[in-house]
Amino acid sequence: MMPIKPIRPYPALFLRRNSERVLVVADLHIGWEVALAEKGVHVPSQTPKILKQMLQLIELCKSTRLIFLGDVKHTIARVEMEEWRDIPDFFEALGRKVSNIEVVLGNHDGNLEPLLPETVKILPSTGVVLGNVGLFHGHAWPAPELLGCRSLITGHVHPMVAFRDPMGFRITRQVWVKAECNGVLLAKSLLERLGIRVDANADPAALLHDHFKVRLRTSRLVIMPSFNESLGGQPINKKSLGKDVRSRAFIGPVLRSGSINMDDAETYLLDGTFLGTVNQLKTLS
Ligand SMILES: [Mn+2]
Known part of the structure; x- marks a missing residue:
């Protein structure tokens, strides 16, 4: 199995796939x-x-391939002057080191394409498969083929934990989140989203195979911290996570589908320290 290795203490992931050495980062929000x-x-x-x-x-990591997991730019549809300047320069500088660069589109990447050198490949927001890992930004549903991957990796949430220290100061820290995913429930939600009827006694795994020739394997979801450390984030240990309208929109359809066990999800600081489960951290928020 391909190991999923966060590069401590960075909000970045290293994946090996055959001879490829893949560096994955999410949520740069340039601009x-x-x-x-x-x-x-x-x-x-x-x-x-x-x-x-x-x-x-x-x-x-001696990377041979870069994957940007969405939200390269910040302004959603417009292009600011600074982005016109910064984004092409940024990708040209990276292109001198790594020839294979891909961007999975996020919700902030409207009109990104004209800013990228031609050598940068744009991938849809439905994501990309890398062996047994499926990568997508998280604001939209993944493609059915990603459910053939054991692990799904997303950005979008900018996960943080927030708590009060003994002196009463509020502390926030970026975290990695590793959650169990009920593949059957996820498949059911995705199939329904795609307009495929799933009867009460139907087997979503069988339907997924019938319609898309995908063997359901997904059992876990990893949420990456944002690469731009200046950004704010979503305190995932807030008691009301996902309940109010704003944060519902922010967490995306997969987290809302009921297939992700967020309560028991494990949280890790960028340096690898295990903090506890989301549920344990809720008592501190
Ligand atoms: Mn996003």
Whole structure:
């Protein structure tokens, strides 16, 4: 089985597939500073810092392939001046080190394509299969073929834990989330979403195979922290996670499908420290 290895202490993942050495990062949100500037808060461009970190990681893992797991840019549909400048430069610099670069589209990647060098391959938001790992951004449903993968990996959520320390200060930290996924429930939700009727006594795994020739294997979901560390995130140990309308929209259809056991999901700091399950951390929030 292909190991899923977070690169400690970075919000990045290293996957090996045959001779390929794949570096995966999610949620760069380049141009985030511009949205802040509109509100009167001026922060220098974070893109040089993000590029430097990417180049270090490429060196560290000797990457031969890069996958950006959505939300490369920040403004959703528009393109800001800074993005016109930063994004092409960013990808050209990476392209000098790694020839195989792919972007899985996220919900912030409207009009991203004209900003990318032609050598960068754009993949749909329904994701990509890498052996027994399926990667997609998380704001939209994955393609049925991803359910043939044992593990699914998403971004989008910007997972964090938030708690109060003994002095009463609020602490937030980015985390990795590893959750069990009930593949049968996920298959059922996805099939229904695709307009395929699933009767009460029907076997979603069999239907998935009949319609898409996919053998259901998914049993776990990993949520990646955002690569841009300046961003805010979603405190996953908040008692009301997913209950109010705003956070419902933010967590995406797979987390809402009822197939992911978030209560017992394991959380890890970027340095690999195991913090406990989401349920255990709820008492601290
Ligand atoms: Mn997103």
